[in-house]
Amino acid sequence: MMAPRLASEKRPVKKAAKSTAPSRHLLTSAELPKVWVEALFDEARRFKTAEKAGHPWSEDLKGQHVGLLFFEPSTRTRASFHIAAKRLGADPVTVEIAFSSVQKGESLEDTVMTMEAMGCHFLIIRHGEALSGQRAARVAKKAHIINAGDGSHEHPTQALLDTFTVLERRGSLAGGTVLFLGDILFSRVARSNIELLKTLGVKNVIVSGPPSLMPSEEELESWGISYVPELNKALAQADVVHVLRVQLERHGQKMPMTPGSYREAWGLTEERLVKFCKKDVLIFHPGPMNVGVEIDREVADGPHSCVLDQVANGVFIRMAILKRLHQAC
Amino acid sequence: MAQGPLLQIVGGKVIDPAAQTEYEADILIQNGKIARVDKRWLKPSVTLPGTEVFHVHGAAVAPALWDIHVHLREPGQEHKETMATGAQAAVRGGVGRMFVMPNTEPAIDNEETYKLVEAQGKAQEKLVDIEIIAAVTKGREGAEPTDLYRLRKLGAAAFSDDGAPVKDAQILRAALDETSAMDSLVIDHCEEGSMIRGGAIHEGRVSRSLGVPGIPRESEAVSVFRDIQVLKNSRGRLHLAHLSTKEAVELVRKAKKNGLAKRLTCEVCPHHFALTEEAVRDMGPLAKVNPPLRTEDDVKALHEAIIDGTVDAIASDHAPHSDWEKNQGLLAAPFGMIGLETMLPVTITYLVRPGIISLLTAIELLTTGPARIMNRPAPKIEPGEPADFVIFYPDRETTFRSFASKSRNSPFLGRSLYGSVLATLHRGQMVYRNESL
Ligand SMILES: [Zn+2]
Numbered sequence: 001m002m003a004p005r006l007a008s009e010k011r012p013v014k015k016a017a018k019s020t021a022p023s024r025h026l027l028t029s030a031e032l033p034k035v036w037v038e039a040l041f042d043e044a045r046r047f048k049t050a051e052k053a054g055h056p057w058s059e060d061l062k063g064q065h066v067g068l069l070f071f072e073p074s075t076r077t078r079a080s081f082h083i084a085a086k087r088l089g090a091d092p093v094t095v096e097i098a099f100s101s102v103q104k105g106e107s108l109e110d111t112v113m114t115m116e117a118m119g120c121h122f123l124i125i126r127h128g129e130a131l132s133g134q135r136a137a138r139v140a141k142k143a144h145i146i147n148a149g150d151g152s153h154e155h156p157t158q159a160l161l162d163t164f165t166v167l168e169r170r171g172s173l174a175g176g177t178v179l180f181l182g183d184i185l186f187s188r189v190a191r192s193n194i195e196l197l198k199t200l201g202v203k204n205v206i207v208s209g210p211p212s213l214m215p216s217e218e219e220l221e222s223w224g225i226s227y228v229p230e231l232n233k234a235l236a237q238a239d240v241v242h243v244l245r246v247q248l249e250r251h252g253q254k255m256p257m258t259p260g261s262y263r264e265a266w267g268l269t270e271e272r273l274v275k276f277c278k279k280d281v282l283i284f285h286p287g288p289m290n291v292g293v294e295i296d297r298e299v300a301d302g303p304h305s306c307v308l309d310q311v312a313n314g315v316f317i318r319m320a321i322l323k324r325l326h327q328a329c
Numbered sequence: 330m331a332q333g334p335l336l337q338i339v340g341g342k343v344i345d346p347a348a349q350t351e352y353e354a355d356i357l358i359q360n361g362k363i364a365r366v367d368k369r370w371l372k373p374s375v376t377l378p379g380t381e382v383f384h385v386h387g388a389a390v391a392p393a394l395w396d397i398h399v400h401l402r403e404p405g406q407e408h409k410e411t412m413a414t415g416a417q418a419a420v421r422g423g424v425g426r427m428f429v430m431p432n433t434e435p436a437i438d439n440e441e442t443y444k445l446v447e448a449q450g451k452a453q454e455k456l457v458d459i460e461i462i463a464a465v466t467k468g469r470e471g472a473e474p475t476d477l478y479r480l481r482k483l484g485a486a487a488f489s490d491d492g493a494p495v496k497d498a499q500i501l502r503a504a505l506d507e508t509s510a511m512d513s514l515v516i517d518h519c520e521e522g523s524m525i526r527g528g529a530i531h532e533g534r535v536s537r538s539l540g541v542p543g544i545p546r547e548s549e550a551v552s553v554f555r556d557i558q559v560l561k562n563s564r565g566r567l568h569l570a571h572l573s574t575k576e577a578v579e580l581v582r583k584a585k586k587n588g589l590a591k592r593l594t595c596e597v598c599p600h601h602f603a604l605t606e607e608a609v610r611d612m613g614p615l616a617k618v619n620p621p622l623r624t625e626d627d628v629k630a631l632h633e634a635i636i637d638g639t640v641d642a643i644a645s646d647h648a649p650h651s652d653w654e655k656n657q658g659l660l661a662a663p664f665g666m667i668g669l670e671t672m673l674p675v676t677i678t679y680l681v682r683p684g685i686i687s688l689l690t691a692i693e694l695l696t697t698g699p700a701r702i703m704n705r706p707a708p709k710i711e712p713g714e715p716a717d718f719v720i721f722y723p724d725r726e727t728t729f730r731s732f733a734s735k736s737r738n739s740p741f742l743g744r745s746l747y748g749s750v751l752a753t754l755h756r757g758q759m760v761y762r763n764e765s766l
Pocket of ligand 1: 570620
């Protein structure tokens with residue numbers, strides 16, 4: 001039997017005051033307080049410095065179990081959390097959803113409660129449906145829920161590692177312009193990043209890409225960002241370019257463009273980089289990349305690319321997240 | 330500076346919809362362009378020495394017509410029409426630029442077919458400009474989108490599955506969005522297929538009395554309604570082809586009032602504002618067209634929509650079919666009638682002479698209107714502009730006994746119409762001259 005959750009959680013969701021610490025979960029980047037984010041980045045920086053200095057890993061999470069519940073395949077995010085948990089002395093437990101009882105009709109809620117009952121202190125959840133983190137949080141009694149991507153909705157840990165990497169390379173984002181390029185409509189990475197950038201006070205966020213992969217004007221307006229339909233103009237303004245993974249087919253609907261046309265119209269090609277981008281532009285991609293479609297090999301491997309920094313920093317950020325959520329309660 | 334031969338058109342009345350004026354003038358043409366426009370202000374003409382003079386007293390001189398809805402049958406059905414015979418039909422009708430639909434066999438849905446059609450079209454460029462409308466979906470079947478970007482890069486002017494609507498509303502929306510980034514548009518044929526099921530003519534008085542399955546008027550309105558809803562939530566421009574019913578033009582009128590005026594346009598065809606379902610009784614399959622000829626009420630509604638500006642252009646929907654195909658009877662005969670050669674005369678006979686619209690408005694609907702739909706500069710009668718003209722007698726009758734088109738499936742065959750084309754000029758060359766006038 002499930003105990004009914006607190007009445008306060010049933011009220012219409014109000015924006016949390018940005019000065020308070022987040023709950024014991026990390027579900028969205030929309031409501032992360034700025035001070036919390038800054039403290040998190042400090043923590044991640046300390047882990048990184050410790051690694052460089054060759055210090056032994058801390059044992060902050062010794063004896064804890066970190067459940068990795070991946071209802072969708074993701075090598076990168078899963079491995080990153082796995083390594084982060086290990087380095088903190090915890091034991092990662094991966095549930096192979098494809099062979100699990102979920103296939104026999106067990107719900108997300110059932111799985112969460114089962115894993116918690118087995119002693120998982122953290123549940124990292126990747127799921128194809130929006131708001132699945134919130135669903136999990138509603139039934140978890142003590143465990144920390146971390147959203148590792150829910151449908152096309154949010155991917156807050158990716159946003160944190162992206163922003164951390166930008167700040168590491170650039171020092172400050174004040175006055176800079178951040179461009180998200182490509183499939184904005186279905187991108188949880190864009191959504192989470194944009195929310196986080198707003199929290200951190202970045203004013204100039206723009207998007208560019210195929211009109212059929214853009215949210216409506218109203219939605220863009222509600223985010224406070226603008227669509228720049230001419231790619232070259234968008235690139236010329238940007239200090240940071242987030243190239244997003246494009247899928248030319250979604251839910252059985254093909255977009256009216258082939259990979260070759262996509263590259264020509266919207267791809268971040270070597271030629272465009274040289275011709276239109278600022279000399280010190282930073283290029284990001286959350287992976288996995290369609291090389292030769294949304295981004296050229298030369299760009300992905302080139303001097304402007306932060307792709308490997310993103311991957312490396314991802315581990316430190318996730319260590320910091322685990323540690324801080326653990327300390328929170 | 331090398332000087333080509335001079336041609337002077339003397340005594341005509343210039344109809345210039347771009348400038349919204351009509352005036353008597355002599356026009357001097359050199360090197361394919363307008364060299365001078367001399368307003369005569371009641372003065373007799375001054376002809377220049379060494380100049381070929383073309384006297385056109387009593388005739389109207391207008392920019393050559395743009396026909397944005399033409400079916401030429403090459404490749405695949407060259408027995409009905411080819412690019413060459415289509416070009417001949419165009420110049421006889423005063424058409425200087427036409428946009429051909431992709432329902433050829435195979436459909437214009439890929440680079441290879443596009444280039445083939447382009448080459449055939451280019452071969453006619455001395456007579457007429459031919460532009461290509463490419464398909465929205467592969468084979469126009471509604472399931473798989475074509476590579477719009479590639480086709481646009483090749484030069485496709487617009488996109489349409491004409492002959493059928495863009496069946497999948499989600500593909501329509503994506504196509505509207507994508508074409509918006511390429512300064513292009515989607516042209517839709519509005520018809521809800523599930524309401525037709527074998528219908529051959531308008532569902533009404535005539536279909537009932539002849540016992541022929543009908544095409545209900547709602548079939549068009551349902552589709553127009555869908556398209557407008559999809560357009561609202563997209564970024565693109567949408568043009569609705571050959572509207573035929575009262576309900577359809579009313580939906581467009583409302584949508585334009587409610588903020589879609591810049592992104593929504595529509596056209597009507599001469600046969601729809603000239604004829605009713607009754608024509609089927611006399612003409613049989615020659616009057617079988619899709620959408621079908623409707624009722625007097627609909628014709629009146631089209632007139633009103635033309636008057637109040639709901640309608641942006643007149644287009645022929647020139648659709649040639651051979652005699653043997655049309656002679657199969659009402660049920661088996663294919664839909665469509667030719668219209669390139671009769672578009673101007675039918676417009677003059679049924680709209681201008683009864684006083685529904687002025688000649689200037691008629692020419693506007695046949696030139697600047699289509700240009701605006703295609704987002705092109707309007708043809709202007711000014712020095713330096715290409716010398717593309719139609720010269721015609723608005724008040725003279727011609728009986729159509731034959732056509733330059735390879736087909737002759739026209740309900741106007743054997744009929745007398747006002748507005749006889751005297752000559753057509755393309756880049757200063759007389760590409761058609763009616764010697765009997
Ligand atoms: Zn049609």
